Amino acid sequence: MMASTPKRAHRDPVVRNLWALQELALKHDVPDEVKQQIDLCLEVVNARDDYCDMKSSSASEHVTSLIEQTQNHPWSDLHKAGTIPFLHSGMISGKLEGNFLKTIISLSNAKKVLELGLFTGCGALTIAEALPADGSVTSCEIAPYVKDLARKFMDKSPHGKKVTIKIGSALDSLAELADAGEKYDIIFIDADKDNYLNYYKIIMDKDMLTARGTILADNTLFQGAPYCHNLMSDRAIKLGQIIRDFNDFVEKDERVYQVLVPIRDGLTMIRRRSDVEGTS
Numbered sequence: 475m476m477a478s479t480p481k482r483a484h485r486d487p488v489v490r491n492l493w494a495l496q497e498l499a500l501k502h503d504v505p506d507e508v509k510q511q512i513d514l515c516l517e518v519v520n521a522r523d524d525y526c527d528m529k530s531s532s533a534s535e536h537v538t539s540l541i542e543q544t545q546n547h548p549w550s551d552l553h554k555a556g557t558i559p560f561l562h563s564g565m566i567s568g569k570l571e572g573n574f575l576k577t578i579i580s581l582s583n584a585k586k587v588l589e590l591g592l593f594t595g596c597g598a599l600t601i602a603e604a605l606p607a608d609g610s611v612t613s614c615e616i617a618p619y620v621k622d623l624a625r626k627f628m629d630k631s632p633h634g635k636k637v638t639i640k641i642g643s644a645l646d647s648l649a650e651l652a653d654a655g656e657k658y659d660i661i662f663i664d665a666d667k668d669n670y671l672n673y674y675k676i677i678m679d680k681d682m683l684t685a686r687g688t689i690l691a692d693n694t695l696f697q698g699a700p701y702c703h704n705l706m707s708d709r710a711i712k713l714g715q716i717i718r719d720f721n722d723f724v725e726k727d728e729r730v731y732q733v734l735v736p737i738r739d740g741l742t743m744i745r746r747r748s749d750v751e752g753t754s
């Protein structure tokens with residue numbers, strides 16, 4: 475991950491700043507012990523990520539293979555050829571976040587899950603593995619290419635049959651599901667950031683959570699952009715502002731209780747306040 479991630483796009487602003495410091499130290503007359511200390515800081519941050527991964531249970535054989543095949547897929551060539559929109563392997567939720575999702579699903583006894591943003595199916599299949607035999611995941615995806623790829627990966631697993639894919643804009647699919655009166659125990663928001671607030675408003679205003687349901691919104695730290703602008707591309711700054719507005723809106727929404735967990739690129743867990751605090 476570290477080697478292939480462009481320096482400006484690494485999701486941890488601490489790493490981006492340490493890389494910048496490392497480059498500065500090489501250009502200037504900096505004592506070796508300072509350079510070594512910078513290298514050590516980078517090593518520590520990377521080692522922490524690796525350690526969390528190592529000390530979390532292995533993903534299933536099918537999810538592991540799906541992650542590997544996603545990492546080795548020729549995303550950039552397909553994008554250049556015009557076959558797919560801009561998609562890359564870094565979009566996958568991956569093992570650590572997958573383990574987190576799986577744990578949430580199992581401890582909440584969820585049966586019906588909605589995912590916005592399927593990509594290659596890592597989150598959907600991991601969630602499906604934690605659901606009972608009559609549980610279901612509906613996942614909304616706009617790109618037909620990844621829908622086909624995810625279906626192929628997921629069909630290799632006995633849990634794949636629990637996943638239904640809705641192709642098209644997640645906003646349209648969500649509105650359609652809301653109009654049909656569908657409700658979900660867990661809703662995982664992980665599609666385009668521009669619409670996070672729209673997704674949230676539909677879910678809350680149209681009452682799409684079951685009693686004691688939970689929204690999980692991914693990337694709510696968005697590479698540090700909501701709270702730290704330095705060394706970011708203009709696009710990341712724009713998306714960071716969108717996520718910051720989303721986070722601010724949720725924070726001020728009296729209906730809900732939320733916690734922003736700094737796992738990977740940030741995951742906010744949002745529940746009805748009355749479900750968390752009870753009544754006196």
Ligand SMILES: C[S@@+](CC[C@H](N)C(=O)[O-])C[C@H]1O[C@@H](n2cnc3c(N)ncnc32)[C@H](O)[C@@H]1O
Nearest residue numbers: 566567591592593596597615616643644665666
């Ligand atoms: C970060 S990835 C999802 C990762 C996935 N949840 C996982 O667990 O690996 C985001 C996905 O959302 C899809 N997407 C982007 N805009 C969308 C939209 N407006 N409607 C539906 N899907 C969209 C992208 O094509 C991409 O596959």
